[in-house]
Amino acid sequence: MNHVSVIVPTFNSSKTIEEAVKSIIAITYPSVSLIISDDGSTDDTVKKAQRYQLSSVSVQVGDHFGNMFAHWNHRIVDTLKSESEFIAIYHDDDLVMPEIISRQLEFVEKFGPVDIVFTRAEYISPSGNFLWKSAAAPHLKGHSGILDYRKTVRDIALHGNGFFVCPTALYSRKCFEKYGFFSEKLDNASDLDFFLRVLAAGGKIGFIDEALLKYRISPTQKSRQYSDSKSGHSDFFEVIGPHVKSAGLLNEVGDYLLALAKLEELDLFLTFRSNDQDCLSWFRDNRNIWRSSLGGADKLKISLSLILMNLFRISFLRSTIGKIIMLLSSPVANPILRLAIGIRQKIS
Numbered sequence: 193m194n195h196v197s198v199i200v201p202t203f204n205s206s207k208t209i210e211e212a213v214k215s216i217i218a219i220t221y222p223s224v225s226l227i228i229s230d231d232g233s234t235d236d237t238v239k240k241a242q243r244y245q246l247s248s249v250s251v252q253v254g255d256h257f258g259n260m261f262a263h264w265n266h267r268i269v270d271t272l273k274s275e276s277e278f279i280a281i282y283h284d285d286d287l288v289m290p291e292i293i294s295r296q297l298e299f300v301e302k303f304g305p306v307d308i309v310f311t312r313a314e315y316i317s318p319s320g321n322f323l324w325k326s327a328a329a330p331h332l333k334g335h336s337g338i339l340d341y342r343k344t345v346r347d348i349a350l351h352g353n354g355f356f357v358c359p360t361a362l363y364s365r366k367c368f369e370k371y372g373f374f375s376e377k378l379d380n381a382s383d384l385d386f387f388l389r390v391l392a393a394g395g396k397i398g399f400i401d402e403a404l405l406k407y408r409i410s411p412t413q414k415s416r417q418y419s420d421s422k423s424g425h426s427d428f429f430e431v432i433g434p435h436v437k438s439a440g441l442l443n444e445v446g447d448y449l450l451a452l453a454k455l456e457e458l459d460l461f462l463t464f465r466s467n468d469q470d471c472l473s474w475f476r477d478n479r480n481i482w483r484s485s486l487g488g489a490d491k492l493k494i495s496l497s498l499i500l501m502n503l504f505r506i507s508f509l510r511s512t513i514g515k516i517i518m519l520l521s522s523p524v525a526n527p528i529l530r531l532a533i534g535i536r537q538k539i540s
Contacts, residue, residue: 193224193247193274194223194277194297195223195224195225195274195276195277195278195364196221196223196224196225196276196277196278196279196280196293196297197224197225197227197271197274197276197279198216198219198224198225198226198227198279198280198281198282199212199227199229199264199267199268199271199277199279199280199281199282200212200216200226200227200228200229200281200282200283200284200393200476201229201231201264201267201281201284201286201429201450202228202229202230202231202237202238202264202284202438203230203231203232203233204232204233204234204235204237205233205237205284205285205450206233206235206236206237207282208229208238208284208285208408209240209241209285210240210241210244211287212282212283212284212286212287213226213228213241213244214244215250215286215287215288215289215290216282216288217244218290218295219247219288219291219292219293220290220291220293220303221293221294221297223249224248224293224457225249225269225276226248226250227250227252227267227271228241228244228249228250228269229250229252229263229266230251230252230253231257231262232253233314236286238251238253245359248375249292251509252267256366258450259376259378260356261374261375261378261381261382264281264374265376266372266373268368268373269373270282272365272368272369274347274513276441277364277365277366278293278362278363278365279362279363279364279365279368280293280298280361280363281353281359281361282359282365282405283359283407283412285405285408286359286405286407286408287316287320287403287406287408288404288405288406289405289406290401291404291479292311292360292404292405293362295311295400295402295404296309296311296400296422297362298361299336299398299400300364300398302484303337303338303396303398304396305332305364305366305396305429306338306364306396306397306398307363307364307366307371307395307396307397308361308362308363308367308390308392308395308396308397309357309361309362309398309399309400310355310357310360310361310397310398310399311325311357311360311399311400311402311403311404311405312325312326312327312355312357312400312401312402312403313325313357313359313360313368313404313405313406313407314326314361314403314404314406315406315407315408316406316408317408317409317539318409318410320406320408320436322513323409325403326354326355326357326403326407327351327352327354327355328399328401329344329347329355329399329401329420330347330355331344331346331347332399335401336397336398336399336400336401336402336403337398337399338396338397338399339391339399340399340481341388341391341392341439342439342440342441344388344391344397345388345432345435345436345437345439345441346441346444346445348384348432349432349436349445351440353384353428355399356383356384356387357405357407358383359405359407360404360405360407364462367390367395370393370395371386371390371395372389373386373390374386375499378427378430378431378501379427380427380428381427381430381431382427384428384431384432384481385431388431388432388435392435392438393419394436400524419504425513441465441531441536442484447456450493451528
């Protein structure tokens with residue numbers, strides 16, 4: 193029987209760590225060990241985690257690793273010294289379904305050697321209330337299966353990265369041994385960078401069209417802080433751009449991404465009151481390979497749409513009602529952008 197090591201990186205998660213650990217202990221797959229790795233918490237996270245120390249549960253306390261992905265890499269390297277054939281990395285505030293690992297290993301058995309297996313997730317509020325379900329991989333058309341590199345890049349460029357819900361991933365040890373680790377140079381998109389590197393190199397990534405994890409949305413979570421930051425915006429373009437080119441998708445999605453980059457520039461300007469050039473650097477450095485910019489009508493739709501959206505956001509950003517509205521609008525954000533930009537391609 194294959195052994196699975198579950199890593200839970202923690203930092204100041206006193207309010208959620210116990211519920212997260214309890215959900216992992218309840219996993220039905222019989223050969224699982226849990227490593228809780230703290231990154232220098234200043235609250236009582238470690239104390240609460242230590243209540244659950246068993247032969248199969250260890251709590252490791254380390255210094256501050258610099259960023260989230262450095263922390264992950266450190267524990268992955270340690271875990272590779274064990275006999276575990278698979279590794280999962282769960283967040284310290286999420287809840288897993290008892291059958292998640294069993295379902296993923298059944299998928300591996302069905303489809304043969306797979307490097308990474310994702311599932312869908314249910315997004316929940318800080319209090320645990322259901323918000324929405326994560327996206328399915330569009331090109332799989334509602335089915336479970338193996339992701340295609342070119343179609344995955346196209347899906348991400350046109351629909352966003354909603355189907356790579358990072359904590360649902362189960363990794364084979366051979367995945368890290370063959371393809372390396374997460375980049376520590378990126379604040380936000382290092383996970384996306386790793387997944388696309390695996391696919392581009394011929395690796396196999398599977399997707400199970402079933403929600404097997406509850407992903408908590410919280411203003412204090414690190415991933416959300418990164419994605420809302422300036423570097424979070426620019427990292428996405430830095431990662432996806434070269435893959436759009438290498439997958440031969442410039443003519444198909446180039447205009448959309450260029451327009452999206454312009455939207456991000458306007459969004460950052462309105463949100464941070466400063467024009468962040470980083471998020472457009474990749475496009476401007478490679479302007480000669482992109483098609484002509486959008487026509488005047490499309491530019492007008494983009495400008496009016498984003499101005500209205502951001503004026504609304506600024507007016508209510510610091511109010512509770514505004515935050516709730518922005519949170520609830522997230523599932524339809526990409527369709528709104530696609531409508532504003534006026535994509536002409538048919539999404540197959």
